[in-house]
Amino acid sequence: MINFLKHLNKEQRKAVEHTEGPTMVIAGAGSGKTRVLTYRVAYLLSQGVDPFNILALTFTNKAAREMKERIFNLIGSGEARNVWMGTFHSIFARILRTEGHLLAYPSHFSIYDADDSKRLIKSIIKEQNLDDKTYAPNYVAGRISAAKSRLISAEEYNKNIEIQGTDESAGKPKLGSVYTIYQNRLRKASAMDFDDLLFNTYVLLRDFPEILLKYQKKFKYILVDEYQDTNHAQYMIVKKLAADNENICIVGDDAQSIYGFRGANIQNILNFQKDYPDAVTYKLEQNYRSTKTIVGAANKVIYNNREQIYKEVWTNNDDGNKIVIQKAATDGEEGSIVANSIFENKMNQQLKNSEFAVLYRTNAQSRSIEEALRRLNIPYRIFGGLSFYNRKEVKDLLAYFRITVNHKDEEALLRVINYPARGIGKTTIDKLHIAAEKMDTSVWEVCEKIKEYNPGVKAGTRSKISSFVTMIKSFSAQMKKRNAFDLAKHIASSTGLLKELYDDKSPEGLNRYENIEELLNAIKEFTEKENTLLESGPTEESPSVRTLDEFLQEVALITDADQEDKEQTDYVSLMTIHQAKGLEFSYVYIAGLEENLFPSIQSLSSRPDLEEERRLFYVAMTRAMKKLMLTYAENRYKWGNLTICEPSRFLDEIDEKFIDYPKKASMQQSGLSFDDLTAKPKSSAPLSGLKRKNLKRLSNVGKSPARHSQESNFEDIQTGMEVEHSRFGKGKVVNIDGSGANKKATVYFNGIGQKQLLLKFAKLRILK
DNA sequence: ACCGTATTCAGCGCG
């Protein structure tokens, strides 16, 4: 039964078997952290602990998903399914849906994403006649978010002399009142933002002892992943929940704390021993991932930080290759060096693209690397950017769902009240707003009782508003009767949204239409998946159909669109170091090791910030299993003009004995004059610009990562051919015009008719 | 109401 424990080393095993009392597991990079967490849960279950008594908190959906899968693999999904395992936000949202009424929230409250929050903040700033430069919405949002994650309410914020002083001397004395108004508006919309999910959970546990007791009794065993990334709110909630049993196990690595800028408090992990004097600490120091060279070099770098828990990461792996440091004349040449090196390694050792990753500090750096990879025809995928659920069209449809579930959801209302256009324009919406403000109610309420409130709009507009209200209400009426998919499809078509996108025959429009299709597919999957689950076992409640509001609850907290790539395509990964956390690759390139870029210019003035940059570098280095190459450029395009750069101080922190400086190749000389300085501006002519946009867009759908190699086949399409299109089906090419990237085909599709398609976008498959 | 042009502003980003 517990023979799976033999897959663990001595220290890992001790950490797994020590189930009672506070436990801290310091897991060095590549030391099998996830393994310990999953085995620990499996072990608890095998010891007879009730799965309903286990709470496992992670930061990302991905981490939660992976952990679940691995536990299922160890001991089957039967019992393990009932463990409360998920992100902080999803678990707390779940608690708030049941207990939120105590805080006067309905169970169907909306969750505002960062976008919604910013829109709202922006409109408040406007309404208050504040200058949107001194009160930049991003900055204001950041301040409010920081306050909430430090558990400072709007009221406390305004009362706090120190904070008020800071804001006043920064010339932004109204921040507090924006915060207050923001909270009122959220409240009126029956909505919580991401920070509220934490904040309100804390308030719930603080002010309602019986609720606290209930969850303390329930969660007898608490596990927290990536503890070094917890912010104050998360820390306090966990502390409260664990106060009774103190069966808390936290796992993390202080050396990998890289989210200080968004409120993570590294002191939480550094002070764990003080918070729980009885805590037992286990250190996982054996690295299974990297070569001795990489581990040694990384250790040496992180050693320069003052604040850390002492540990010595070591490995049994081979020495491996030395770390290569390469200088480039420009960022363009840096891209070429990286691409060439990938090409060489790949050819010499017959490697897959997926064994390579290029990491950088800022997203803007991806450009030069992309171009170089494209020149060598190496398939790549850029991570980051807009994820599926952040696309406009997807959010629009979701907004219809949201307002169906929660009429008061104002951000949703504003998104869709005039989309597709129904003649309810800006002027009208402003009037509605003013009326709502005056009567201290929601915009929805004004719309619903438009005659009573009489916001001074013409009769014609009034009837348009009324029919919008009627339409939304009709959706709501069907919500509990129809399954999520049926209703979603009904909403998509009867609002005219589907038609609007369908009629847009531009390549972008097609893309949007397909995204809606994909969203509907996801809902269908959701509907069916849950139904099969119901048959197989006893679950909570007992609804016979999965409804739209349930789908919305699930989807509101999903942000990684990369639902495991189904087609495991083979590409080089390009991502920021932050995105690379938790991943590993055989060959890693870290680009842009220059002062003011990495470490970032914003970090230079404070020691903690600089140390965070160093940890970031540590994280980057320790992603590599076999080979690591570091590059920097002497000149780099920043915001459009060439800037002179100095090598990063971090390069000096690596012990010489681990480094291999390649002999200055002649290509660097020629590269300077020919490859880059002259070719660079021209290489981003309209054509390549368009292509890149397309790649970026595709790259984020997850289902269809950017694959450069695929693009070539449109050259082959000719008049008379039989082709297949993902949406229109089979058809015959009637005509071709244009050439190169602008090559267009006129295709006659069976049963649909003629379509004009830009070949570089339309993924046509040649049949005959 | 909507579209094309001008202007502005760049940090990493979980949920």
Add this chain to the structure above:
DNA sequence: TGAATACGGT
């Protein structure tokens, strides 16, 4: 450089 937004004309 380029994306996101503001503005002014139709």
